[in-house]
Amino acid sequence: MAGGIAAIITITASTSHSMGVALADQPPTRVAAADQARQQRVNGSAEQPPTPTIGELVAQRNQLLARSSDRIEAGRQQTALAARQDILADAAESVEEEAERLRNLSTFYWPTDGGVSSGFGYRIHPILGIRRLHNGADIGGDCGQPIWAAQAGTVTKVAPTGYNGGSGRNIRIDHGEIDGNDIQTAYLHMNKIEVKVGQKVNKGDRIGTVGTTGLSTGCHLHLTLYKNGRASDPLDYIKK
Ligand SMILES: [Zn+2]
Structure with missing residues (x-):
């Protein structure tokens, strides 16, 4: 068994x-x-990719969100940069305009044809025979020839008739501030006045004609330049 x-x-x-x-x-x-x-x-195998876990999906989504948020931020920065470039271009244009205005102000226009027959300074007065300040420059010229504004500004005074203390027919133009000084020019002994008080003129605009009104020995333009209210040598500013 x-x-x-x-x-x-x-x-x-x-x-x-x-x-x-x-x-x-x-x-x-x-x-x-x-x-x-x-x-x-x-x-894991080559033929069959692994099914992602929830954690992996969340990580992938976060990555995509971060990438698109980066793109949005880049776009926003580009827009801001373009806006800033526009502002800079505008500013550069304003600076150039202001520089042009100042360049314009720094040069004056020769106000009538002809040279200087008597300059600024003390002299024996040709009619009065006494030594006194000639407070401007005598320029030109023939009676009736045009006078042009030496600088852009506003007409502040017109004396269309009379002797006017020897100045004859005269006008004054306020040019505002130039290089930190208030500048005005006055045109004396005029024949014809072609502007009105308050009128704005550009540099080189015709404002009247040469005469010999007031205390004058002959046809010429007496040009006075006021710097902060005081008569100064116009030839410091006005070059031929
Ligand atoms: Zn004079």
């Missing part, structure tokens, strides 16, 4: 052994295939 049991055990062992060999040679069972697929999911 005992010999019989031993035989059965041997047979069983042998059967088990032969079955084990047989398993290795056979194609994988369904369980083995599922296990392999799970293993591939864990390890």
Whole structure:
């Protein structure tokens, strides 16, 4: 009896052994295939990309948001830069205009044809015969020849008739501030006056004609330049 049991055990062992060999040679069972697929999911494989986790998706979304927010910021900065460039261009234009205005103010227009017959300074007066300040420059010329505004400004005085203390017919133009000084010019002994008080004139505009009215020995323009209210040498400003 005992010999019989031993035989059965041997047979069983042998059967088990032969079955084990047989398993290795056979194609994988369904369980083995599922296990392999799970293993591939864990390890990752070339054919099948791994399914992203929620954390990975959130990270991807955050990355996209950050990138688009970067693009929006770049666009905003570009717009701001363009606006700033516009402002700078406008400012440069204003500076150039102001520089042009100042260049314009720094040069004066020779107010009538002819040279200087008597300059600014003390002299023996040609009619009165006494030494006194000649407070302007005598220029030109023939009676009736045009007089032009030496600088842009506003006419502040017109004396159309009379002796006027020797000045004869005369006008005055206020040029405002030039190089930090209030500058005005006055045109004396005129024949014809062609402007009115309050009228704005440009440099070189015709304002009247040369005469010999008032205390004068002959046809000429007496030009006075007032610097902060004081008569100064007009030739400091007005160059031929
Ligand atoms: Zn004079």
